[in-house]
Amino acid sequence: MTAVRYAAVLDELAVPQEELDRTVQILDSCPELKGMLESPVISKAQRGRVIDRVFPECVRNFLKAAADRGGIGEVAESIDIYREQRLKKAGIITAGLIYAEPPDAERLKKMEQFICRQYGASGVRWEMEENTSLIGGFTLRVNGREYDYSVLGRLKGLEQKLTWR
Numbered sequence: 001m002t003a004v005r006y007a008a009v010l011d012e013l014a015v016p017q018e019e020l021d022r023t024v025q026i027l028d029s030c031p032e033l034k035g036m037l038e039s040p041v042i043s044k045a046q047r048g049r050v051i052d053r054v055f056p057e058c059v060r061n062f063l064k065a066a067a068d069r070g071g072i073g074e075v076a077e078s079i080d081i082y083r084e085q086r087l088k089k090a091g092i093i094t095a096g097l098i099y100a101e102p103p104d105a106e107r108l109k110k111m112e113q114f115i116c117r118q119y120g121a122s123g124v125r126w127e128m129e130e131n132t133s134l135i136g137g138f139t140l141r142v143n144g145r146e147y148d149y150s151v152l153g154r155l156k157g158l159e160q161k162l163t164w165r
Contacts, residue, residue, distance in 0.1 A: 006078035
């Protein structure tokens with residue numbers, strides 16, 4: 001719930017996405033820094049000085065407020081929620097594609113057209129992952145729905161049909 005509220009604050013601040021990505025990268029690359037910012041032992045003033053030295057100017061006040069409320073652990077999730085909200089406002093939907101072999105541009109375009117038609121979107125942001133255990137084909141995930149066109153999925157389906165008889 002806190003992450004959703006923080007995402008709303010980021011929306012009001014209209015922080016550039018590049019700066020948010022940089023912020024997440026800094027937090028992820030240095031767990032000690034994140035731990036220090038979450039620590040109740042470190043004074044508010046000390047946390048503020050560290051934030052001023054390390055992070056982009058446009059996110060400093062946001063991070064100070066999050067640190068004061070013990071919410072540094074929610075920052076990365078908040079940024080993800082904010083990114084999804086911005087994409088949704090722009091009519092762009094996020095789709096996960098897990099494939100055995102990378103799809104060519106034509107197949108990717110056809111999948112994008114299908115997704116836009118099915119979900120009323122104007123574009124697709126792809127999250128792609130290679131998984132050779134699929135043997136062939138792909139699995140597509142959009143808005144919590146999964147379309148399994150993999151060889152492994154077909155084999156599992158066939159196995160279920162045969163064992164249910």
